[in-house]
Amino acid sequence: MPSQIVSLVVNGEQREFIAAPGATLLASLRESLGLTAAKRGCAQGACGTCTVLVDGRPEVSCLVAVETVAGRSIRTLEGVAAGGELDEVQSAFVDCFATQCGFCTAGMIMVAEALLDRNPDPSDEDVVEAISGNVCRCTGYRPIVIAILEAARRRREQAPQEVASR
Amino acid sequence: MVICAVHVPESAEAAVDRLAGGGWVMGGGTVVMPLVNSGAAPVTELVSLRRAGLDGVEVRDGVATIGAAATFTTVGERPELAFLRPALRTIASPTICNQATVGGNLFVAQPYGDLAVCLLALDATCEIAGPDGRRDAPVAGVLASGVAAGEVVVAVRVVLPQPGTWYYHKAMRRRLNSAAIVTVASVTRADGGVVASTRIALGGVASRPVRAGSAERLLRGRPLTHEVLTEAGEAARGDIDPFDDAYASAWYRARVLPVHLRRAFLP
Incomplete structure (x- = not known):
C-alpha cells in the first residue's frame, strides 16, 4: 500500500500530511509536522517521553500507528503555552x-x-x-x-x- | 521487516476479510508496535482494531461483554468492573492503560498479561470471528493454543463475580506497573466458613497463565486459614512450570508461590 494522506487535528488546527505505511504518530509529529517537543526515547512504550494527548488522554505516540488515529484530536506540548x-x-x-x-x-x-x-x-x-x-x-x-x-x-x-x- | 500497510477496518467482519491476506491483528499496539519499531515484527501488514467498533463494554444480567479493543481505561471506568481496578493498576501506567486492550492482553507473553490471568480465574468466554463465522471458546483454550489463522477475538464475556468472592494479588519489583513475579487471581465462594467453590489462576509461573487445580482441590470444603492456604500454595507448585528472567529466577518464583497465594486471601 502506498503512502497516504493523513489528517489530524493538532493543537486545535487541522493538519494534513503524507504518511508512509506504519509511520508512528511520534514520527509524523516530529518529521512531517515539525513538532519536536515529543521525544523519541525507547520507541518501546517504556519511557513516556513521547507522550501526547489523543482526544484528551495521554498515549505514548511511539506505539501509535498514525493511520489508526486519523481524524482524532492530538495535543502536544507546543499547544500548551x-x-x-x-x-x-x-x-x-x-x-x-x-x-x-x-x-x-x-x-x-x-x-x-x-x-x-x-x-x-x-x-x-x-x-x-x-x-x-x-x-x-x-x-x-x-x-x-x-x-x-x-x-x-x-x-x-x-x-x-x-x-x-x- | 518493513511495514507495507496498516489497515484500519471499520467492523469485525472487515477485519476478518483483511486478515485473509495475512498480517497481524493489532489492538492498542503496546505489544506489536515495539516489535515494528525495532524491525523485529515478522510481518508486512497490520490490521488495527481501533476503529472496528469493538471498544465498548456492555453489562446485562450480571454478564459483562467486553469488546476486544476496549482499553484498560475503559474497563476500569465501568462501575460493574471496578473489582478489576486493583489488577489494572498493577499492569501498566495510566498512559499505557489508555492504549492496551483486553483482547491484546490475551496474546501477551508471560510474565506480562495479568488481565488474562484475571480472565482465566473468571472462566471467561472469548467470542471469535473467523472466515466461517463466529464461535465461542473458553479463555483457557485461547490462552493455551491461541486462535486459528485468520481468526480474531472480538469480545470477552465474563460472569461478574458475587461481592466478596474476588481475590487478586501480584508480587512484583515495583508497587505499580511492573512484570509479575507471581500473580494470583481467584473467584472463591465460601459457605458456612468453608470453601464451596473456587477457581484460582496464576501468572508469572509458566509460559502462560495456568489454573492452580491442585490448590483448588485442596481448598474445597476447608476454611481459608493460614495453614490451609499454605498447604494449597505448596500443592500449587505441581501446577506450575516457572522460568528465569530479569525479574526473578524460576527457583524464586516456585519458592514464594505459597506465600503469595496465601496473601491473595489473607493479606
Missing part, C-alpha cells in the same frame, strides 16, 4: 526545578495536563501513579511530583469557581 505564555504546569516545572536535562519534560507535562484536567486536586499518590509510565534519570522524580502538585494548587487558586463546578 497559550499565546506564548507558560501555563501553570510549565511555570511550576520551572519554579520547582522539575527539569534538568529536559528530555522527559514534554512527556511529564502532558501527563500532568491530562491528570489535572480530570482531577484538579490530586494527592501525592495520584501524581506518582500518573507519571509512573514516564522515566526521568535526572531529578529523582520528587521535584516533578512537587511541581505538579504546585501547578494544581495554582490552577485551583486561579479559578476556584470553575474548579468547584467541575
Whole structure:
C-alpha cells in the first residue's frame, strides 16, 4: 500500500500530511509536522517521553500507528503555552526545578495536563501513579511530583469557581 | 521487516476479510508496535482494531461483554468492573492503560498479561470471528493454543463475580506497573466458613497463565486459614512450570508461590 494522506487535528488546527505505511504518530509529529517537543526515547512504550494527548488522554505516540488515529484530536506540548505564555504546569516545572536535562519534560507535562484536567486536586499518590509510565534519570522524580502538585494548587487558586463546578 | 500497510477496518467482519491476506491483528499496539519499531515484527501488514467498533463494554444480567479493543481505561471506568481496578493498576501506567486492550492482553507473553490471568480465574468466554463465522471458546483454550489463522477475538464475556468472592494479588519489583513475579487471581465462594467453590489462576509461573487445580482441590470444603492456604500454595507448585528472567529466577518464583497465594486471601 502506498503512502497516504493523513489528517489530524493538532493543537486545535487541522493538519494534513503524507504518511508512509506504519509511520508512528511520534514520527509524523516530529518529521512531517515539525513538532519536536515529543521525544523519541525507547520507541518501546517504556519511557513516556513521547507522550501526547489523543482526544484528551495521554498515549505514548511511539506505539501509535498514525493511520489508526486519523481524524482524532492530538495535543502536544507546543499547544500548551497559550499565546506564548507558560501555563501553570510549565511555570511550576520551572519554579520547582522539575527539569534538568529536559528530555522527559514534554512527556511529564502532558501527563500532568491530562491528570489535572480530570482531577484538579490530586494527592501525592495520584501524581506518582500518573507519571509512573514516564522515566526521568535526572531529578529523582520528587521535584516533578512537587511541581505538579504546585501547578494544581495554582490552577485551583486561579479559578476556584470553575474548579468547584467541575 | 518493513511495514507495507496498516489497515484500519471499520467492523469485525472487515477485519476478518483483511486478515485473509495475512498480517497481524493489532489492538492498542503496546505489544506489536515495539516489535515494528525495532524491525523485529515478522510481518508486512497490520490490521488495527481501533476503529472496528469493538471498544465498548456492555453489562446485562450480571454478564459483562467486553469488546476486544476496549482499553484498560475503559474497563476500569465501568462501575460493574471496578473489582478489576486493583489488577489494572498493577499492569501498566495510566498512559499505557489508555492504549492496551483486553483482547491484546490475551496474546501477551508471560510474565506480562495479568488481565488474562484475571480472565482465566473468571472462566471467561472469548467470542471469535473467523472466515466461517463466529464461535465461542473458553479463555483457557485461547490462552493455551491461541486462535486459528485468520481468526480474531472480538469480545470477552465474563460472569461478574458475587461481592466478596474476588481475590487478586501480584508480587512484583515495583508497587505499580511492573512484570509479575507471581500473580494470583481467584473467584472463591465460601459457605458456612468453608470453601464451596473456587477457581484460582496464576501468572508469572509458566509460559502462560495456568489454573492452580491442585490448590483448588485442596481448598474445597476447608476454611481459608493460614495453614490451609499454605498447604494449597505448596500443592500449587505441581501446577506450575516457572522460568528465569530479569525479574526473578524460576527457583524464586516456585519458592514464594505459597506465600503469595496465601496473601491473595489473607493479606
